[in-house]
Amino acid sequence: xxxxxxxxxxxxxxxxxxxxxxxxxxxxxxxxxxxxxxxxxxxxxxxxxxxxxxxxxxxxxxxxxxxxxxxxxxxxxxxxxxxxxxxxxxxxxxxxxxxxxxxxxxxxxxxxxx
Amino acid sequence: xxxxxxxxxxxxxxxxxxxxxxxxxxxxxxxxxxxxxxxxxxxxxxxxxxxxxxxxxxxxxxxxxxxxxxxxxxxxxxxxxxxxxxxxxxxxxxxxxxxxxxxxxxxxxxxx
Numbered sequence: 485x486x487x488x489x490x491x492x493x494x495x496x497x498x499x500x501x502x503x504x505x506x507x508x509x510x511x512x513x514x515x516x517x518x519x520x521x522x523x524x525x526x527x528x529x530x531x532x533x534x535x536x537x538x539x540x541x542x543x544x545x546x547x548x549x550x551x552x553x554x555x556x557x558x559x560x561x562x563x564x565x566x567x568x569x570x571x572x573x574x575x576x577x578x579x580x581x582x583x584x585x586x587x588x589x590x591x592x593x594x595x596x597x598x
Numbered sequence: 599x600x601x602x603x604x605x606x607x608x609x610x611x612x613x614x615x616x617x618x619x620x621x622x623x624x625x626x627x628x629x630x631x632x633x634x635x636x637x638x639x640x641x642x643x644x645x646x647x648x649x650x651x652x653x654x655x656x657x658x659x660x661x662x663x664x665x666x667x668x669x670x671x672x673x674x675x676x677x678x679x680x681x682x683x684x685x686x687x688x689x690x691x692x693x694x695x696x697x698x699x700x701x702x703x704x705x706x707x708x709x710x
Contacts, residue, residue, distance in 0.1 A: 488641075515696055527642070529697035542697055574641050576698075584630075584691045587698060589641030 486511045488590035490575050496596045497565055505560045505593050507575030515578040516558040517542070517587070518550065520571040527574065533558055534581045565597040602686045607705040610676045618671040618704055620686030625666050630689045633660065633671050634698070635682040642685070642700070645671065681708045 488509045497503055509516065517532040519542075529542030533552040547569055549561040558577075562569060575590040603621040610616040622631065632647040646653055646660045648669075653660040659672040673680055685703040 517696060519698075526700040526702070527698065532696055534696075576641075578696065580696075582691075582696050584689050584696055586644040586647070587642075587696075589643065592639075592641050 486588070488575055488577055488588050490573075490590040490593050492593060493591060494594050496598065498598055499566055500564050503562050503565060503595075505562075505573060505575075505595070507558045507560065507590060508556050509558075509575075509577040509588070510556065511577060511579070511588065512555065513577035513579050513588070514555070514581045515587075516552065517576045517578075518548070518558070518560050519574045519576065520544065520569075521574060521592075522571050530560070530573075565595075567597050569595065570597050571595060602688060602701055604684070604686055604701065604704045606702065607707065609707045609709065610673075610680075612678060612708055612710050613675050616673040616676045616680070616706065616708075618673070618684050618686075618706065619668065620670070621668045622686070622688055623667045625688055626690065628690055630691060631660065631662060631666075631669050632687045632689050632698075633658070634685045634687065634700070635680075636685070636703075637679075637682040642698075645684070647689070676706075676708045678708050678710060681706055 491506045518530040519527040521527045528544045531550040533539045573593045576587045578587045633645040634642045636642045648660045661670045683703040683705050685700045
């Protein structure tokens with residue numbers, strides 16, 4: 485089944501403790517992206533990647549890192565999480581390099597930072 | 599990307615058609631009209647997209663006004679599973695970072 489998977493689905497952590505949220509897609513998509521969703525603010529893009537080893541900042545990149553060493557994986561790294569990063573995170577992928585076609589989303593990761 | 603306007607909420611009865619409107623009066627000639635939906639506790643899901651002509655797929659139909667300043671997503675027979683927030687989004691394919699800008703969308707409730 486074609487899908488985007490994220491792990492973990494739920495995570496509670498403390499301020500400053502490094503964490504990684506994994507994202508993997510099995511559709512051989514070129515484009516991958518991370519969003520965060522907050523009440524009243526909609527989805528905001530954090531980082532995106534048009535291809536392996538090519539990543540770029542989205543609208544809200546501060547406090548986050550990403551890497552794209554393989555086409556299928558696009559982990560999101562929080563080196564020193566803070567409470568304002570408590571949010572619902574979605575990974576997405578798209579066949580087109582620019583991501584303007586249909587985007588497939590993962591199920592989401594709900595992160596709480598205390 | 600140009601702005602869209604949608605009603606905050608709509609209600610439908612199960613097995614009846616649903617017409618979800620979207621206004622986009624500032625749409626440019628190269629903007630595609632995309633629809634996504636987000637079911638409770640799930641990630642957004644692609645529904646349909648079009649440029650000028652009406653489009654049909656297994657999930658829905660998209661009717662685009664002749665002047666392209668509005669469009670309507672049509673669910674032919676609503677089911678309880680169609681209860682979700684529906685987002686109308688304009689996408690310009692002329693080189694962007696690919697980010698989807700979701701507005702507030704229309705929350706669709708389906709009554710049995």
